[in-house]
Amino acid sequence: MVTTSPLAARIAQEHAAAAATLPDLVISSERRRTAVQELQTHGLPGSRDENWKYTDLRSLEKVSFAPVAGLAAANERIAAGVSPIPSAGHRLPAPIAGYSRYTFVDGVYSPGLSSPGVQQGVSVTSLRLDPGAARSPQMLAARPNDAALSADARFALLNEAFATDGACILVADGVDCDACIEIVFAASAAAHAGGSYPRIELQVGAGARFGLIERHLSLSDEASFVNGVVNIELGRGAILRHYRVQQMGPRSIWFDTSTATLRRDAVYRLFTVDLGASSARSTVNIRLAGEGAETGVFAASVADRDQSHDAFVLVDHLVPRARTEQTFRGVAASHSRIAFNGKVVVRKNAHGTDSTQSLRGLLAGPQAEIDVRPQLEIYTDDVRCAHGATAGKLDENMLFYLLSRGLDRDTAQSLLKWAFLEDVVARIEVPELRRQIEQSLAGQLNETAVLQELL
Numbered sequence: 001m002v003t004t005s006p007l008a009a010r011i012a013q014e015h016a017a018a019a020a021t022l023p024d025l026v027i028s029s030e031r032r033r034t035a036v037q038e039l040q041t042h043g044l045p046g047s048r049d050e051n052w053k054y055t056d057l058r059s060l061e062k063v064s065f066a067p068v069a070g071l072a073a074a075n076e077r078i079a080a081g082v083s084p085i086p087s088a089g090h091r092l093p094a095p096i097a098g099y100s101r102y103t104f105v106d107g108v109y110s111p112g113l114s115s116p117g118v119q120q121g122v123s124v125t126s127l128r129l130d131p132g133a134a135r136s137p138q139m140l141a142a143r144p145n146d147a148a149l150s151a152d153a154r155f156a157l158l159n160e161a162f163a164t165d166g167a168c169i170l171v172a173d174g175v176d177c178d179a180c181i182e183i184v185f186a187a188s189a190a191a192h193a194g195g196s197y198p199r200i201e202l203q204v205g206a207g208a209r210f211g212l213i214e215r216h217l218s219l220s221d222e223a224s225f226v227n228g229v230v231n232i233e234l235g236r237g238a239i240l241r242h243y244r245v246q247q248m249g250p251r252s253i254w255f256d257t258s259t260a261t262l263r264r265d266a267v268y269r270l271f272t273v274d275l276g277a278s279s280a281r282s283t284v285n286i287r288l289a290g291e292g293a294e295t296g297v298f299a300a301s302v303a304d305r306d307q308s309h310d311a312f313v314l315v316d317h318l319v320p321r322a323r324t325e326q327t328f329r330g331v332a333a334s335h336s337r338i339a340f341n342g343k344v345v346v347r348k349n350a351h352g353t354d355s356t357q358s359l360r361g362l363l364a365g366p367q368a369e370i371d372v373r374p375q376l377e378i379y380t381d382d383v384r385c386a387h388g389a390t391a392g393k394l395d396e397n398m399l400f401y402l403l404s405r406g407l408d409r410d411t412a413q414s415l416l417k418w419a420f421l422e423d424v425v426a427r428i429e430v431p432e433l434r435r436q437i438e439q440s441l442a443g444q445l446n447e448t449a450v451l452q453e454l455l
Helices: 006-021 029-042 058-062 071-080 137-141 147-162 396-404 409-425 431-444 448-454
Strands: 100-105 122-126 167-171 176-187 199-204 209-218 225-234 239-247 253-262 267-274 279-288 294-303 308-317 323-333 337-346 353-364 369-378 383-392
Touching: 006 029, 006 147, 029 147, 122 176, 147 225, 147 253, 147 279, 167 176, 176 225, 199 209, 209 225, 225 239, 225 267, 239 431, 253 267, 253 294, 267 279, 267 308, 267 409, 267 431, 279 294, 294 308, 294 337, 294 409, 294 431, 308 323, 308 353, 323 337, 323 369, 323 409, 337 353, 337 383, 353 369, 353 409, 369 383, 409 431
Parallel strands: 100 176, 167 199, 176 209, 199 225, 209 239, 225 253, 239 267, 253 279, 267 294, 279 308, 294 323, 308 337, 323 353, 337 369, 353 383
Antiparallel strands: 122 167
């Protein structure tokens, strides 16, 4: 007999109360009910789950899981074509040249804050507004069926139960749109008023090149609850550069579950920067399902005060001659906590696998904590896998060298922190985005004046 946890029981109650307002075009009623039933059976992860022991889950006890805006309110917002927050436009980052912007407020598409464009062979639609969105069977499956991720995909079930909208992006075969789409997810409401459920479903056709910027931010000072999902399919020989920037307000709770499936010779580059939120957790599952597929995950995290940033990245090598690279850099100040768990699984038939991991954390406060954890599960002999992980304070030898050249201690420490993070940030190939991120990093490090000359 399965005993439903109080949290899962409350999710079921809130879903039942909101069910009539949840749009079938986004997720069918049947799939929503199935998601809730699975949550009642298995519950959300807890601190006793190995991959969740560094995530702050206690804050979930105070949030309301039902969507922050009912369907009627969402319809009014879209009909008006404006944001419900008059100053919202001023809080958004500057647009990136060449990228069309699509903005969602509290999980619902906001035309008044968007600047859509026309790119040949690229379709971007609101899941709630477009009944003809041609989602593939894999997209409609909505969640990974890999047993290794089952416990870690339960927040994706929560999104499936409550999502009110999302972006469906379809890229035709052979399209070359390396600078293309920016999706902005902005939260405005307090967590006790309801949750926000961002969603992206992206399908990139064979031989296509595509660039996606995904931003998460706050439009107010409220402590929002955000739980997002991203589902990605890459066709044969497709190339995707995916930039994700998380800059939620300092009191917000942000969870995300992403899955990507790569076919033969596909290339997926994921660049993530975590700066905001009180508690942030990212779960990434990348399946290398086609021979010669290649993925690179480059992540940077900066936390201060009592922030908690946690990430779990699973790359599953299912076929021969696929390649993985993981690079992580984290700086924890004050009494914050940063954790990064990078796992690579090499299946029995995945001979010729090439995998490297470089996970490093920097302690910038006496009570800060860094936990970096590379994992390898290898079921075949013909592989080349290397990993390295370190966590510690600034290199005293490098600090002494800079001090001996006449720099003061604060400036020398700032420069070393900056160089540490640039291992990831310098890889961002969109100059305007990289500059925005560098400016945000300087502010997060509280050393803007010292670093301004470098920007």
